[in-house]
Amino acid sequence: MKFLMLVSTFFLVSTVSISAQKFISKSGFVKFHSHTPVEEIMATNNVAASIFDPSSGEVQVSMLIRSFSFKKKLMQEHFNENYMESDVYPKSTFKGKVVNIDQVDFKKDGVYTIQIEGDITIHGVTKELLTQGTIEIQKGIPTAKTDFTVLTKDFNIQIPDLVKDKIAKEIKVTVNIQYNAK
């Protein structure tokens, strides 16, 4: 009887500690890419922060707009000062969840396809985002990847007529976050 109680207590404690574990990343990678026949614009950010709760599937990502790095100096200045107004809106965030989290087995290495839904905030405007991605599990630690497209007009980003041909209306966003145990 004592043995049974001991075993059940052990399982209870294990379950609680697994469900309480969260994953964190402070070096998430985010890239955006604008393609037009006139100009290719690409910027990357290697310091996005994220918290991921594997038991509920809840995920939060936040990044600093001024952490995006461009190849051309003038592009970076225009991006921060004219289009993203990064002194007024210094961060972009995503708050949502992996809808099919029950299909991800954190104890088994592999790549799992995931559905993500939530709210994305860019330039002070919040929109619903539905997208697909993957979670790769290696020794219990997840790496999440996704890409999606955002429209500049949806986030009230004004592009002057003079450079309209150089900046795409649709911007492709790529995300790659390797988590650590919290």
Added chain:
Amino acid sequence: MKRKIYIPISVIIFLGIGIWSFVNQKSAVTVGTKNPEYEITAEKLYMTFSENETEANKIYLNKVIKLTGKVQKAEHTEEGVNVYLSTEGESSGVICNFEPGVVDTDDFDEQNNVTIQGLCSGYLFDVVLVKCDLVR
């Protein structure tokens, strides 16, 4: 007569090259050669942001900072290197992001003090400095 034509053409060519160079200026990989606007410890910078982010942003955002602190860890990111400077008794501190080719993780020993110059891009869990260079 020919000279009269050559002069305006030369001016137009030089002006064209000047404008083209200005528009296509490459973004600096580091701010290491710039004069820092602030010299501060990682501890003090983190405390200023954690106490009042809005006020700290007014002082430090987009400013070149020369920072001294203790290395918690250095890791490769998708493209470059991130160095974490720790603060006493806190799980967060300052993250210094180096672009590819500037440093390697071997340049940093855990628990050693380093001086890094970078551009402050704001505060998430930690204060973030980008375009960093190691002051050797």
